[in-house]
Amino acid sequence: MSPFSRQPWKISTFLYLLLFVAVVVPIGFISAVLLQAYKQDLLQQTTERTQQTVRAIAYTAEQEIAKAVTFAAAVGMDQEVLGRATTIHRASDDSRQQVTSELLKTLDKYGLSMAGHVQAIQFVFKGGGTYSYLKDLKIPEASLRNASWYRKTRDDPDRVHFLGMQSDVLYGLTDNRSIAAAISPSLLQGMHEVEMLYVLFSRDAFESLLRQNPYSRSSPMAIVGRDGSMIASSSMTDGAKRPRELTARMFAGREGTYVDRPDRTGTLYAYASIGSSDWRVVYEIPYREVTANYEKIFRFAMGATVLIILLFLIIAFYFAHRITKPIQLLVIKMSRVVQGNLNAKIEAAGSREMVTIGQTFNHMMDQIKRLIREREEEEQAKHKAEFAALQAQINPHFLINTLNAIRLMALISKADNIHGMTHALIRLLSSSFNRGGSLTSIADEIENLCQYIYIMETRFGSKFEVRWDVEEETKRLYVLKLLLQPILENCIVHGLAGRNDGGIIHIAAQAEDRALAIAISDNGSGMTAEQIGAFERQSQTGAFSGMGIHNVHQRIQLHYGASYGLRIEPLAEGTAFRLRVPVLAHGDEAEQSAGHEHGAMAASPAPSASSVSPSGPPRQSFDAHPAARSAVSAAFQAPVKKDHADIKNDH
Known part of the structure; x- marks a missing residue:
C-alpha cells in the first residue's frame, strides 16, 4: 500500500469527531449567538432608558429656565419696581435710603419664589448709571453696554432674552459662573428711566436637578452649551470643554445617542436639547458600565456552557469508549486468530449488541475449531481406511510368489483350470497392490473386474x-x-x-x-x-x-x-x-x-486382447473339481475376511 494512500479512520476517532461537530460546535455557536443577541438587547434597553432619563432632565431644566424667564419678566414688567428704581437713580444721597429700602422689600418678595437662586439684579439706566441688587457687577458699565446681547435685547423691548451662562460678572461669589437673563422695559410700562434689567441666577437649581437622577462619579450628567462649555454638572466639577467633534455631533440633532469607541475604554453619550435654548443635557456612561451586566451574564453563561460541554463530553466519551472498546478488543482477537491463535475468546460485556457480537465470535471460534477437529478426524479416518486396505493386502509379495509357485505346479501337473485361475488371480492382485497411489483408471478397474469375473466363472461355472x-x-x-x-x-x-x-x-x-x-x-x-x-x-x-x-x-x-x-x-x-x-x-x-x-x-x-473385453467378454467355463474350486475360493476370500475383522477392530 502506498504511504500516501488514505487510511480508514478508527471508529473512536469518528465518534469523537462526530461528538465535537454535532455537540460542541452547535452549543458554542448557539451560546455565542444568544449572548450576542442579549448584548444587543441590553444595549438597546440601556440606551432607551438613558435617553428617557436625559429627556426627562431636559424637560425639567426647561422648566427651571422658564422660571428664571418668568422671574425676569415679572420684575421687568413691574411698574412699581421700575418706578422706585428710577426714583433711586434720580434721588440724592439723603433721600435715596428710604426708596432703596422699599425697592429691596419688593424685590425680596420676588426672590422668595426663586428660593434664593437669584444672585443679582442689575438696573441699567438710560443716559448712564446702574443700580445693583444683592451683588455688584465686576464688568464696567461701558463693557456691559457694548455687549452684543445688550444691543439685541434693547432693540427687542418687553421680551426676556435668556442669555445662558455668564462668567466672572459678579463680585463676592465662589462660583464665578452665573445664569443670566435680560429684559428691556418699554415706556409702556410707565414713566421710568430703566433701559435694561440684567438678572443673574446661580447654577444650583440645575446642578440639584442633575444630582437627583441616578449617576455615579464615572457616569456624570451635565448641561453644556454650543461651544462645549459646561453649564452644570452632577459631578460637582466644571471640567473641560467637550471635544469639538462630540459637541458638533450632539448639536446636530435635538436628541440621540453616540458611542465613541465600542470597547471597555469607550463612552456612551445620550443627549437631549433643553427647550428653545442652545443647551444640551448630556449623559456620559462608560461603556464598561453599560456592558457590566452583560459581562457578568457572559462569564456565567460561558462558564455554564463550558461546564455542560465538558460534562457532556465526559459522559459521551465514556459511552463511546464503552462502545469502541469491545470493537477494538474484537479487532485484537481477530488479529490473533489471523496469526493462528484459535483459542482467542472475547469476554461478552457492554451493550446487548456487543454481548451478542462477543458470543457470536466465541461461537464462531468454537465452530472453526470443531470443523478443524472434524477435518482432522476425517483425515485420520481416511488414513486408517487406507492403512486398513493396505493391511488387508497382507504381504502382496509373499502372496503373489506363492500363487506363482502354485501356477507353476499346475502347469507341470497340466492342470489348466488351476493354472488359468491362478494366473488371473495373480494379475488381479498385481494390478491392485503393486501400483503406487490410491487411484486407478476406469480402464484398469475394468481389467481387474474382468480378471475377477474369470475367477468367479471358474469357481461357480458359467x-x-x-x-x-x-x-x-x-x-x-x-x-x-x-x-x-x-x-x-x-x-x-x-x-x-x-x-x-x-x-x-x-x-x-x-x-x-x-x-x-x-x-x-x-x-x-x-x-x-x-x-x-x-x-x-x-x-x-x-x-x-x-x-x-x-x-x-x-x-x-x-x-x-x-x-x-x-x-x-x-x-x-x-x-x-x-x-x-x-x-x-x-x-x-x-x-x-x-x-x-x-x-x-x-x-x-485398456485391458489387453487376451483379457476379457468390456464390450462383450466371452463366456468362459470349465469343469473343475469341486475341491479345487473351493481351495481357490478360500485362498481368495481369506484375506478379505481378515481385513474385515481388522477394520472393525480399528474403528
Missing part, C-alpha cells in the same frame, strides 16, 4: 452373464482402487446365489454434470427393505464393514465429501448399486485426496 455399457471417454477417468470389485462380488455371491443359470450383471459408466455415475445391477434375489435400511443407518453412523459395500461408500465420502457415495435401489428383479464420484482426470494421489479435479495424465491402457 451361470451368469456380464453386460458392459461403459462410455469410451470415461475410461480415462480415475477412481479409488478396489471400488467396484466388492460390489461385483456382492452381486455374484449374494445377488445371484439362488440362480443356477440366467444370471445377468449389468455394468454401466457415464460422465454427468461434474460427476461420474457408475451402476452395477443384477437380476438376482434382491435386498429387503430392512437390509437397505440397515445399510443406510450404518452409512450415517460411519461404521465400516470390511471390504464390502459399506467400505466402498465410506471410502468415497471420506475422500470426496457427503455429496458423493453409494446408493442402493431395489429393482423389480434384483438390485442396483449406483455410485457417484467426482470426475477425476488426473492420477496424482496427493491432489486427488485434497479434492482437486484438474490436470491431465494419460490413462492406463
Whole structure:
C-alpha cells in the first residue's frame, strides 16, 4: 500500500469527531449567538432608558429656565419696581435710603419664589448709571453696554432674552459662573428711566436637578452649551470643554445617542436639547458600565456552557469508549486468530449488541475449531481406511510368489483350470497392490473386474452373464482402487446365489454434470427393505464393514465429501448399486485426496486382447473339481475376511 494512500479512520476517532461537530460546535455557536443577541438587547434597553432619563432632565431644566424667564419678566414688567428704581437713580444721597429700602422689600418678595437662586439684579439706566441688587457687577458699565446681547435685547423691548451662562460678572461669589437673563422695559410700562434689567441666577437649581437622577462619579450628567462649555454638572466639577467633534455631533440633532469607541475604554453619550435654548443635557456612561451586566451574564453563561460541554463530553466519551472498546478488543482477537491463535475468546460485556457480537465470535471460534477437529478426524479416518486396505493386502509379495509357485505346479501337473485361475488371480492382485497411489483408471478397474469375473466363472461355472455399457471417454477417468470389485462380488455371491443359470450383471459408466455415475445391477434375489435400511443407518453412523459395500461408500465420502457415495435401489428383479464420484482426470494421489479435479495424465491402457473385453467378454467355463474350486475360493476370500475383522477392530 502506498504511504500516501488514505487510511480508514478508527471508529473512536469518528465518534469523537462526530461528538465535537454535532455537540460542541452547535452549543458554542448557539451560546455565542444568544449572548450576542442579549448584548444587543441590553444595549438597546440601556440606551432607551438613558435617553428617557436625559429627556426627562431636559424637560425639567426647561422648566427651571422658564422660571428664571418668568422671574425676569415679572420684575421687568413691574411698574412699581421700575418706578422706585428710577426714583433711586434720580434721588440724592439723603433721600435715596428710604426708596432703596422699599425697592429691596419688593424685590425680596420676588426672590422668595426663586428660593434664593437669584444672585443679582442689575438696573441699567438710560443716559448712564446702574443700580445693583444683592451683588455688584465686576464688568464696567461701558463693557456691559457694548455687549452684543445688550444691543439685541434693547432693540427687542418687553421680551426676556435668556442669555445662558455668564462668567466672572459678579463680585463676592465662589462660583464665578452665573445664569443670566435680560429684559428691556418699554415706556409702556410707565414713566421710568430703566433701559435694561440684567438678572443673574446661580447654577444650583440645575446642578440639584442633575444630582437627583441616578449617576455615579464615572457616569456624570451635565448641561453644556454650543461651544462645549459646561453649564452644570452632577459631578460637582466644571471640567473641560467637550471635544469639538462630540459637541458638533450632539448639536446636530435635538436628541440621540453616540458611542465613541465600542470597547471597555469607550463612552456612551445620550443627549437631549433643553427647550428653545442652545443647551444640551448630556449623559456620559462608560461603556464598561453599560456592558457590566452583560459581562457578568457572559462569564456565567460561558462558564455554564463550558461546564455542560465538558460534562457532556465526559459522559459521551465514556459511552463511546464503552462502545469502541469491545470493537477494538474484537479487532485484537481477530488479529490473533489471523496469526493462528484459535483459542482467542472475547469476554461478552457492554451493550446487548456487543454481548451478542462477543458470543457470536466465541461461537464462531468454537465452530472453526470443531470443523478443524472434524477435518482432522476425517483425515485420520481416511488414513486408517487406507492403512486398513493396505493391511488387508497382507504381504502382496509373499502372496503373489506363492500363487506363482502354485501356477507353476499346475502347469507341470497340466492342470489348466488351476493354472488359468491362478494366473488371473495373480494379475488381479498385481494390478491392485503393486501400483503406487490410491487411484486407478476406469480402464484398469475394468481389467481387474474382468480378471475377477474369470475367477468367479471358474469357481461357480458359467451361470451368469456380464453386460458392459461403459462410455469410451470415461475410461480415462480415475477412481479409488478396489471400488467396484466388492460390489461385483456382492452381486455374484449374494445377488445371484439362488440362480443356477440366467444370471445377468449389468455394468454401466457415464460422465454427468461434474460427476461420474457408475451402476452395477443384477437380476438376482434382491435386498429387503430392512437390509437397505440397515445399510443406510450404518452409512450415517460411519461404521465400516470390511471390504464390502459399506467400505466402498465410506471410502468415497471420506475422500470426496457427503455429496458423493453409494446408493442402493431395489429393482423389480434384483438390485442396483449406483455410485457417484467426482470426475477425476488426473492420477496424482496427493491432489486427488485434497479434492482437486484438474490436470491431465494419460490413462492406463485398456485391458489387453487376451483379457476379457468390456464390450462383450466371452463366456468362459470349465469343469473343475469341486475341491479345487473351493481351495481357490478360500485362498481368495481369506484375506478379505481378515481385513474385515481388522477394520472393525480399528474403528
